[in-house]
Amino acid sequence: MKLPIYMDNHATTRVDPRVLERMLPFFSDDFGNAASRNHPFGWKAEAAVEAAREEVGQLIGASGREIVFTSGATESDNLAILGVAEFYQSKGSHFITQPTEHKAVLDTLKVLERRGASVTYLPVDRTGLVRPEAVEAALTDKTVLVTIMAANNEVGTLQPLAEIGAICRKKGVLFHTDAAQGAGKFDFDVEAMNVDLVSLSAHKLYGPKGVGALYVRRKNPRVRLSPTMHGGGHERGMRSGTLNVPGIVGFGEAARICREELAHEIAHTQALRERLYATLTKELTHLTLNGHPTLRLPGNLNLSFAFVEGEALMMAMKDIAVSSGSACTSASLEPSYVLRALGVPEELAHSSIRFGIGRFNTEAEVDYVASKVITGVKKLRAMSPLYEMAQEGVGSASASFQAP
Amino acid sequence: MTYSESVLNHYENPQNVGALDKSAEDVGTGLVGAPACGDVMKLQIKVGEGDIIQDAKFKTFGCGSAIASSSLVTEWVKGKSLEEAMKIRNVDIANELALPPVKIHCSVLAEDAIKAAIADYRKKQQSAAVGSPA
Numbered sequence: 062m063k064l065p066i067y068m069d070n071h072a073t074t075r076v077d078p079r080v081l082e083r084m085l086p087f088f089s090d091d092f093g094n095a096a097s098r099n100h101p102f103g104w105k106a107e108a109a110v111e112a113a114r115e116e117v118g119q120l121i122g123a124s125g126r127e128i129v130f131t132s133g134a135t136e137s138d139n140l141a142i143l144g145v146a147e148f149y150q151s152k153g154s155h156f157i158t159q160p161t162e163h164k165a166v167l168d169t170l171k172v173l174e175r176r177g178a179s180v181t182y183l184p185v186d187r188t189g190l191v192r193p194e195a196v197e198a199a200l201t202d203k204t205v206l207v208t209i210m211a212a213n214n215e216v217g218t219l220q221p222l223a224e225i226g227a228i229c230r231k232k233g234v235l236f237h238t239d240a241a242q243g244a245g246k247f248d249f250d251v252e253a254m255n256v257d258l259v260s261l262s263a264h265k266l267y268g269p270k271g272v273g274a275l276y277v278r279r280k281n282p283r284v285r286l287s288p289t290m291h292g293g294g295h296e297r298g299m300r301s302g303t304l305n306v307p308g309i310v311g312f313g314e315a316a317r318i319c320r321e322e323l324a325h326e327i328a329h330t331q332a333l334r335e336r337l338y339a340t341l342t343k344e345l346t347h348l349t350l351n352g353h354p355t356l357r358l359p360g361n362l363n364l365s366f367a368f369v370e371g372e373a374l375m376m377a378m379k380d381i382a383v384s385s386g387s388a389c390t391s392a393s394l395e396p397s398y399v400l401r402a403l404g405v406p407e408e409l410a411h412s413s414i415r416f417g418i419g420r421f422n423t424e425a426e427v428d429y430v431a432s433k434v435i436t437g438v439k440k441l442r443a444m445s446p447l448y449e450m451a452q453e454g455v456g457s458a459s460a461s462f463q464a465p
Numbered sequence: 466m467t468y469s470e471s472v473l474n475h476y477e478n479p480q481n482v483g484a485l486d487k488s489a490e491d492v493g494t495g496l497v498g499a500p501a502c503g504d505v506m507k508l509q510i511k512v513g514e515g516d517i518i519q520d521a522k523f524k525t526f527g528c529g530s531a532i533a534s535s536s537l538v539t540e541w542v543k544g545k546s547l548e549e550a551m552k553i554r555n556v557d558i559a560n561e562l563a564l565p566p567v568k569i570h571c572s573v574l575a576e577d578a579i580k581a582a583i584a585d586y587r588k589k590q591q592s593a594a595v596g597s598p599a
Contacts, residue, residue: 368526369526370503370504370526370527370528370531372528372529373527373528373529373531376468376476376528376529387503387528396503406501407500407501407502408500408503411500411501411503443482444479444482444523444524444525444532445524445525446505446506446507446525446526447526448526449484449507
C-alpha cells in the first residue's frame, strides 16, 4: 500500500491509465486541429473527436450529435443557464433550483437575479432531497428552466431526476441537471429521465481536467441556446474555440470505461464504502451520517464525528486525502452551505468528513483509513471539552460560555 | 493549508491536556468560544502561594491551530504570577506558532481563555473572602 492515500474522489479522480494511453498520441504525432478540413492532421483529429463524442453521448443514453464539448462542468452550467435565459427571454425569466447545487449553478443564477430574473430555491429535506411535487407547485407560465443536480458533491444525495423530468416534460419546461458527480456513477439516461440539458465533467470520471460537455437535446423538444463563447462557430455555434483534442479523446475513453464497467464499479465502491462505515460505527460512538441512507453515490460517505473538529481530525490522518465541511478548511470560515441547507447543526457541520471512494481504492486502504480515523477521533475526544460535557451529561447548548 | 513546525509539534504532542477540579477554591476555569463557531477552549489554572500559577490544563474543540494555541498558553502560564499571565497577548501566541491570518482567532481565543480562567479564580477568592468570618 502506497502513502498518501487518495480518498477524495469527489474533488477529482486519477486519470485511468487506459485513458492516458489513448490521449498521448494527440499531444505528439496527431496534434492536428479538428477544424482543419483540408489535410490529414485535421481529419485524424476530427475523427477522434467524433468517436469520443459518440462515447460521451452513449454514457448518458444520448446521441453524439447532442454533445457540445466545453472546458468542464462549470462552463457547461454557465452555458446551459445563461444560454437558455437569453434565448427564451421572450417566454419569461423564472428559474427553479435548490440550495445544495454547486456554486457554478447558484452563482450563475445570482447573475441572472441581478439582471432581473426571479429564482425559486426549493427546500431540501434532512437527507438533501427535493420533493418533485414542490417542483410542480413552483412552476409558472414564466418558468424557463428547472435546474436540479443529479448527485450532490458533498453528501452524495441522488435527486429524483426521473420524477422531476416527467413533471417538466408534462408542463413544457426545460430541465437541466448538473451531473458532474452523477454520470458514470449510476445508471443515467436522458430519455428515461426526460432531461433536456446535462452538464458533464471528464475529471470526475477518471478522465483529464479541463474538458467537459453539455448535452443539448435535439428533439422532443429541440433545445436552443444562445452561446456564451463567441468566435469560430465550433460545436454547431454553441461553443466557439479550438477543440481540446487530447482532452476530448481522454473524455471519450473515460466515458467508455465507465459505461462498460458500471456494474462492477458500483459494486466495488459501494462494498468499500460499507466496509468503512461498518468499521467506524463499530469502534466509535456519536457518529452521524450526513445525506441519504440509500439514495446516495456509491462511493460517498459523509460523516460527522461529534465533539471533534474536522480540520483537526484531518491533521490526525495526514497521509490520507479527504475533505471536511468544517469552516476551518474553507477560505470563508463558513461551514459547508450544503450541510446547513440540510439542517445539520453547525457544530456537526464543523465535525464532518467526506470520504470519496473511487475506482482505485482498495480494501487495505479502507482498513488503514478506518484505523487512522478511529485513533484520531479517540485522541481528539480525549481533549475535547464538549465530549467531557457530554460524558458529564451537560448539553453543550446549556453550558455557560464566557463571552470573549 | 500547511502548518508551521511549532503547530505540528503542539498538535502531535499537546502539553497539559486534562482537567482540574473546577469546584476547588484554588482552581480557576475559563470556557470560551462556541461549538457553532467550531472552537471551544476550556483552560484551567491552579493558583498557589503569592498568586503563582502552579499548574494549567486545557481541553479544546477546534482545529490544529486552536489546539496548539491552548497547549502553548498552558505551558507559558505555568510558574507565572496572575499579573504576568494577564499580560500574555494573542500576537505573542500567533508569532510563536507562526499562525496565518485566517488562524489568528485561535490565538485570540487562547488569550481570552487565560483571562477568563484568572477572572474565575479571582471571583472565587472574593466570594471566599466575603463568606469567611472576620
